[in-house]
Amino acid sequence: MITITTGRNPTQNTRRLCKELSWVIPDSRRLVRGKRSLTQIMDEMKASGSDRLMLIQRRFGNPHRIELNILENKNLRRFPPSIILRGVKFPPAKGRSLKTKVECITTDSNDLLALGESLSKFLKIPLVKLNETKFEYSLHLSKDRLGRVVITISNLITGEEKNLVIYVERLEW
Structure with missing residues (x-):
């Protein structure tokens, strides 16, 4: 299972990207980070049976980086590549996209x-x-x-x- 979460202090667009990705990526769940440390996130991943982490970081108020990580034993191992974002176009708020999973x-x-x-x-x-x-x-x-x-x-x-x-x-x- 994939856990999708944000960095600390996420902006509205970063939270929205996290939510949209959790709707389309199969076998994924969104985790509202709050004030959790990475160690606490790893503990929650173990408890839920999740072995992969997609971390969405922000910069200047917008989603900036998607980091892929794999939970091995008690450590997070970076899974290449890190995706540096130039921008994100969201669906309109009224015409929300269907919650369809990619296959x-x-x-x-x-x-x-x-x-x-x-x-x-x-x-x-x-x-x-x-x-x-x-x-x-x-x-x-x-x-x-x-x-x-x-x-x-x-x-x-x-x-x-x-x-x-x-x-x-x-x-x-």
């Missing part, structure tokens, strides 16, 4: 296969070809016209993209 990871660029494989291992969902219609919803990795990574939620059957869009500045391996 696979797709990419339309060979440059993003390493990221896709890493996320596939962490999230424990398969990396598949874009035209494979065995699955309905996908975490889709693509590049914008400037070559920066964009993460979206796509419906593989209709080709429609959900409203949550994550713009990536860079990856730290």
